[in-house]
Amino acid sequence: MSAHTSRRQRLRQATLEEIHAAARKLLVEQGSAAVTVNAVARQVGMSGPALYHYYTGHDELVGAVTAGFIRELAAAMERARDAQAGAPVGDRMLAACRAMRTWAVAHPDEFGWIFASPVAAPNRRPGSVRHEAALRFEHVLLDLTAELWRTRPFPVPDPASLPASLRDQLTAYSAAIEGQLPPEAAHVFLSCWIRLYGLLCMEILHQLDFAYTDLEPVFEECLRDLSTTLGLDVTAKEAH
Amino acid sequence: MSAHTSRRQRLRQATLEEIHAAARKLLVEQGSAAVTVNAVARQVGMSGPALYHYYTGHDELVGAVTAGFIRELAAAMERARDAQAGAPVGDRMLAACRAMRTWAVAHPDEFGWIFASPVAAPNRRPGSVRHEAALRFEHVLLDLTAELWRTRPFPVPDPASLPASLRDQLTAYSAAIEGQLPPEAAHVFLSCWIRLYGLLCMEILHQLDFAYTDLEPVFEECLRDLSTTLGLDVTAKEAH
């Protein structure tokens, strides 16, 4: 695929992977505070400052590891989606959503890191660019929603009924995703995203432990809600 | 109010408040990583180890400061609620919800700490007890919902329609809140809580910056949704 990879580059790549694995091991086994430059270096068998030949510092190391997690999560969702290739968009969408929770539940520390990390969050200032991994993650469900919108549009609110400030923001976002969804449809997509991702974050970050021990049925109920919002139930029945 | 407070106790109390203020200042001005035992001590004008006479270590300091934030947030919500004393439950509830967001937006760093901190989260193991401050925070909306339930019950799902595992969890939670709400009503309350608190957390923790710059209208829309779920609109019309 890529151009000629020299022996040096291959070795470097292997070391990078070893570093990521070591950082992940420390995270999972001893918590996020244990992921220090020194500890990671020790784990891979080199001493301290050597790691600075791979990353400029602690922050960049953490960012790279986190980006890897996001890619893994996105890949899991894509795999689940593609396993349903040929099925109606709604089914592929539900498969991707369930894969998201399955991955998060299986890797809570990693998911927590994704949420806490600035890799997933930034984008405040106009200048800052969203990370490639975060974009890929976001686009799994966005693309499915856009496909749904094209093939079987879901109900949207009347733009005139939305507050002006919200309409402007939605118009900007609609442009940012290259018009894949018009503002009103983007609003529905974002509402769904907020409920789904919000629920998952609260579950994984233990904000709901005071009431629940197992959120699987709550998540499924949320999915049913979203299915209604997106008209997926109708699809299933009409499909006959 | 409390029994005789000696001069010593008053001084200690003043120092504790100074410590909290210093920690908060560091948090707001330089981020959470700047809140170290040494830096806080320096800020209050004593040197390092002196702080260990007030807290057993960094974790306890952070926990105490966070608990203070939670209390302040809960107090803001209670104040907003009580400012509407005499008004219908629904109005008091909306006031409390808006106060929650207002506080969070005004104090994003503090709110972020609340969310990230184990003070708000724990309760995993049977043994661990929920922190007094977290309980008080939770109870502001819980109590209002319970009052609403008593005076003007909102629609609830048929318990038989819920998955058994969910029903059991809700029954346990209903018992944990001393039957203030039956399981089905607790389910509605928790759904509302998840949507409201989840949205706020995602906003404050910058998980929605990729699409929105101002979430006030989104929050208001969420409140309208919840009002419908809880039958508050009906209340307003019938009240005439």
Place this chain on the structure above:
DNA sequence: ATAGATTCCTTAGAGGCATTAAGGAAACAT
């Protein structure tokens, strides 16, 4: 009032972490 106990604070480490600096050895390219 005064002697003992308590409380608050200090300085002195030990041990860890992030990071920079300086240099050695191996691998590569010419």
Place this chain on the structure above:
DNA sequence: ATGTTTCCTTAATGCCTCTAAGGAATCTAT
């Protein structure tokens, strides 16, 4: 083979958490 690049090492600085040991101020009880 020779010079360059790459990878790694050992100092060394300055921060952090936290323990230990002791001094001074304050309170208690006689």
